[in-house]
Structure formats: structure tokens, C-alpha cells
Amino acid sequence: MNVKLPDGSTRVLADHATAMDLALSISEGLARASVAARVNGSMRDLSAPLSEGAAVELVKFDSDGGKQVFWHTASHIMAQAVKSLWPNVKIAIGPSIDAGFYYDFDTQTPISNDDFPRIEAKMKEIIAQNLPLSRRELSKEEARAYFSNLGETYKDELIRDLPDGETISVYSQGEFTDLCRGPHLPHTGLVKSVKLLSIAGAYWRGSEKNAMLQRIYGIAFPAQKQLDEYLLFLEEAKKRDHRNVGRTLDLFSQSEQVGPGLVLWHPNGGRLRTLIEDYWRQEHYKNGYEIVYSPHIGRATLWETSGHLDFYKENMYAAMEIDEQEYYVKPMNCPFHIVMYKSALRSYRDLPLRWAELGTVYRYEKSGVLHGLLRVRGFTQDDAHIICRPDQMPEEIRKVLRFCLHILKAFGFETFAIYLATKPKEKSVGDQAMWDDATAALAQAVKDEGLVCAIDEGGGAFYGPKIDIKIKDALNREWQCSTIQFDFNLPERFDMTYAGSNNDKQRPYMIHRALLGSMERFMGVLIEHYAGDLPLWLAPQQAMVIPVSQKFVAYAESVHQVLVAADLRASVDYRDEKIGYKIREAENNKIPYMLIVGEKECVANTVSLRKRKKGDAGACALSSVIEDMQKEIREKAIP
RNA sequence: GCCGAAGUAGCUCAGUCGGUAGAGCAAUUCAUUCGUAAUGAAUAGGUCACCGGUUCAAUUCCGGUCUUCGGCUCCA
Secondary structure, rough: EEEEOOOEEEEEOOOOHHHHHHHHOOOHHHHEEEEEEOOOOOOEEEOOOOOOOOEEEEEEOHHHHHHHOOOOOOOOHHHHHHHOOOOOOOOOOOOOOEEEEEEEEEOOOOOOOOHHHHHHHHHHHHOOOOOEEEEEEEOHHHHHHHHHHOOOOOHHHHOOOOOOOEEEEEEEEEEEEEOOOOOOOEOOOOOOOEEEEEEEEEEEHOOOOEEEEEEEEEEEOOHHHHHHHHHHHHHHHHHOOOOHHHHHHHEEOOOOOOOOOOOOOHHHHHHHHHHHHHHHHHHHHHOHHHHEOOEEEEEHHHHHHHHHHHHHHHHHHOOEOOEEEOOOOOOOOOOHHHHHHHOOEOOHHHEEEEEEEEEEOOOOOOOHEEEEEEOOOOEEEEEEEEEEHHHHHHHHHHHHHHHHHHHHHHOOOOOOEEEEEOOOOOOOOOOHHHHHHHHHHHHHHHOOOOOOOOEOOOEEEEEOOOOEEEOOOOOOOEEEEEEEEOOOOOOHOOOEEEEEEOOEEEEEEEEEEEEEEEEHHHHHHHHHHHHHOOHHHOOOOOEEEOOOHHHHHHHHHHHHHHHHHHHOEEEEEOOOOHHHHEEEEEOOOOOOEEEEEOOHOOOOOOEEEEEEOOOOEEOOOHHHHHHHHHHHHOOOOOO
């Protein structure tokens, strides 16, 4: 029989040959490295027989699909190990994830990380046995009977919910059998290295109403070296953690006394935030926005009109009474902007209006979700509302998307993942034509910018479709910051209107958007992206003048004066310490420029330049250092 | 909110099978006046998260609360 390979060539194989046979016919190395096969576009076991004319691609670990198969098998191995150590444990689900795998268990006695070595040892035994994974297909009834006999009630429930008549596949390795669509590795021996990483609770089927299961996360690789590299990566991520960097750079803190999810910005963090905000304001004015301010609280009637007291109350803080009137702390800025809109009659000639506010909002977030700067209870959104006519809408969307990317790029983010969320299936407001128009405009804007987006079908808010932009950081992790959302709800609720050209009442379109998301989250992401090594234009401290000894303090001070006069953020390390000590500290504090001054510099009227992480660069004229710095600032150069 | 783990000096962490605690770094003082990632010595610093209970005695055991961490759910 003939099969087609990805390069377009065909290969002749014996009848009933498998993908493994194909691999072996090409090379033994390929056979060893293959984890599965993509046959006519779908993933199959290497042991599955091929059919005449099939298009076959051998999948190795280094592809996304290969990793999925590999980690999925690893999760089965973990489940087998756990079952063999605790036979009464019930197994739930165990998929591969972006990085590794997990398996959910229902356990009588809790498993803890102290048990990881035992589980890992057991897994290694299973791996060493090179157990083949074999696939079997059962009818729904057979499968249910099989798993309920074993007392695996979760598996039974999963099968129960599959469509009738569906063929159900199970995979076995040794004495362990699991419900699984597959495919899997041909045998357990391919998993050369494995490490369990963490354990956490997880609801069965992700619902708070269901039982809490124990989820064990792990990672595995075809070679020990890859595991070592991955563990190194985890360490790197930990080093970048904005909570640690924030402490060492003295950017911010949180306090039990102040309350969870509330951020204290220290002078360094305050400086960074001011720099971001100043740039943000400047760019908004340049791009046709006006900046507005609104209060932190508003009367209950405002939130009744907006619908927040109906739909968002659980996220809002309790009312406070002022002069026998109820007031609420704002969880959003939009109602204020709308009331502002309504403070005057608006004409079609006035639109579009683009109103931006660095609006500080407070939301009750469940205690368990708080996380450093990334998830807090009080935060400042870089919010804006664009109020426009329907005919202006596509252009406004294009503009806001372009503006968004412009701002994000200025901060050094170059790659994005864009998601277009469409009309939800259940509840929504606004007629279908508006949804279609708006969704099409969003999709078109993404296309016009030469970008691609993933469609999040039904993922929109009930009040309109949206685009979410996730930025990818230096470690390729995605962070949600920007969002561009249509709102068909609030203009209606507040009865926003403008006078059309015939003096008829028209309803404007309203778009909410945040570019950075919130100051808190964005700064958290920024810190992790740069691991604290901020670009010069954002560095709270741009230069440190370091006198070699106390004798040169006066000269150091004169250098400092020149830097300050040039609008650079500099200080002098006056301390009576050795130069190595002061340099070490400046490096640890991620100060971009160190200007060392001693006898030589004092005499020659120069400075000795040392750039962050780059080491000694020798003597330079102070003026040329300043020029370099100013250029670097102007260009927002990436370190 | 739920599951699990944790909270000891400013930071990172030891420790006490119940008899009120220790290191390194940081800080302060003194000496040193130094050339590109840690000079030396001394000193000070803790209601062992908080509140109860058990006990002759609790930082240690028990209960509750708060906070943090890892997840789940949710989300800027």
C-alpha cells in the first residue's frame, strides 16, 4: 500500500502496516523519536494500522501535538502510580496542559507534596517496565459496566454523558486502564524524566457545586536534560516574580493592616507609575482623546440605572449612607462618563467623543484570587469611552486598535495574542444587526492591522462583543491587559441620544476600552517582562554616581548636578563603602547607568561609565554619556 | 468563596518532642579612604500573625480569626 508523507513523497508499505512501521522504514532514530502520527489530519497511535493513500505525518515531542500526547501518557502513568499506592483513590480526568499535565483524584486521605517522591518513584518503576499502551474500543454500555465495576464513578459519569452509540476507547498499560480518546505513546519507557510540581484542589468539572478533587501537576520529557532546562526556566520565572522584584527594587508593598488586594506604591513605584501615566496622557491627547475625572463614589440611583446593582452587586462594596442617601464606591467608571455625556445636548457633529480617565475603582474579588499586583481589589484602570455614530464606528475601532498596539509597543511588547469574543448564546441585549456590525468591525480592524485573532465563540459580554489583547512577555507567557468592548446596554439604560442631521433623536454607539488594563496589573507584567531591568525611560533611578572614596564626593556631587540639570534621575552613593560594594548594590537595584568617579576622572573631568549588566566601559566625557542617555530615553530603547 | 500549604528580626530562613528564641544579609556605630558585583569589628533589632483554650508553664499542643502562597471558580 502507498502512504503520502508531508514532503509530498509517497512510500510503499506492506498491507496493514502501522505508522510505526512507516517510521522504522525511514530510520530507527525517527522511530525512536516519534510519539504519535497525524493520519489524514487527525492524531493516531503509532500502532494504528494505516490505510491505502493515507497522508501520514510522524509526530515527535518537539511539536505541540507531540507534547500533548507525551504529557497525556505521563498523566496516565501518574494515575497508575497513584492507584497502585492508594487503591481506593478514584480517578477523574487527567489531560495534558500547555506545560505538562495534571490528574484529578478523589482521595479519602489527602495526598501532599511529601508524597511526591513516592509517586515519582512508582512512576519510574512503571516507566522502567516499558509497558505498552494498548487501545481497546468498547460500547457505551460495556464501558460503563467496566468502570462502575471498578468503582470509578467519575469515569462512569463521563461516559454517561457521551452521546449514545459512540464508540468509547480505553487505553491500558499493565494493570491500569483509563477512559481515553488517545492517542498515546507506544510504551511508557519513552518518558525518560518526570517531575511532580504541585498539588491543589480543583472542582469536579470545574463547578463550585461539585466535589473538590485533588489535582496533581507534573511535567515530563523524553530526556533528563530537557527536564533540567525546564526546572531552570521555572526558577527564572520565579526570579522575575514581580512580588520579589517589587520588594528588592522597593516599588510597592501590601500590608495586612491596610487590607488584602490593596497596593501601597513606594517612591520608586510611584515614579514608575508617574512616568507611565505621563506618557499615557500625552499620547491620549495626541490621539484625539480628552481626559476627564470622576468621583470615587456615586449614589445608588446611578448604579440602579446602570444596572450594576442588578448584575454586578456581588463585586461591589456595601453601600454607605450619607445624608440618608445610599452611596456606592465605584467598580467602574462608565456611568460617570455617561452622565457627563448627558450634561449637554449632543449633536451628530459633536461625535465621536473620546473620553479617557485613569479611574481608580474598587471591586470585591474573592479572597482566593488575589495575586500580587495582577489581581487586586483597588486598581486604576486606564479607561476610556468612545461615543460615536454608527457610521463612525468601524473607523473608531480601527483607530483604537492601532492606538492600543502603539502604546503596548512603546513599552517593549512586540507579540500579542488577540481574541475576538462574539455574542453569547444565552442572554444578550441589542439587536442582531448591531451585533453583526460590531463584530464585523472588530474582525476587520484586526485584519487591517495585519493581525490574526482567535474567535472566542459566545465569549462576549451580554452587552456586546469585544476584542481582548493578551501581550506575550519575555518568557512567552500571555497576559491579558487590553480590552475593547462594545456596549449596547448602557446607552439604552441611560437613554443616551444625539441630535441627527434631521434633528431626530439618535442612539450613539459606545465602546469601552482599556489599553494597559490597569496600572497595577500592567506594572506587574512590565516588571516580570523586564525582570526589573526597566528601559531607561522608565527606570525610577537612571544613574548612580559612585565616588571611589570619600575624597571624591565633591566631584561626584558636581557630576550629579549636571545630570539633574539634564533632567536625568540620578543620585550619589555617598556611603563610606568600597566601590565594589556600591557597584554590587547598584547592579542589584537594576540601575541602568553607574558613573564611577575617582582620582583619574576628577583630574581629567570625565566619568567612568558602567552600564547595567555590561561591566566597565571605561572613561567618557560626561556630556557624551548624557547625550547617549537622552537618546536612549527618546527612543524608548529596550535594554 | 472552596481545597491544600504556610506565617519566627526589614529580607531569606534555622529552631524549640511545652521551660518566653538564633544565623546570614540589611540597619546603626567605630575603624578603614579604598578603582568596577560583598573591608573588618561592635551594637541594636522579635507580644515567634492575632484572639481564645488546655497546662504550673504555650512561639511550640488544640480551636477560631486574619494574611500569604499554589490551584479551582472568576477576572483588568
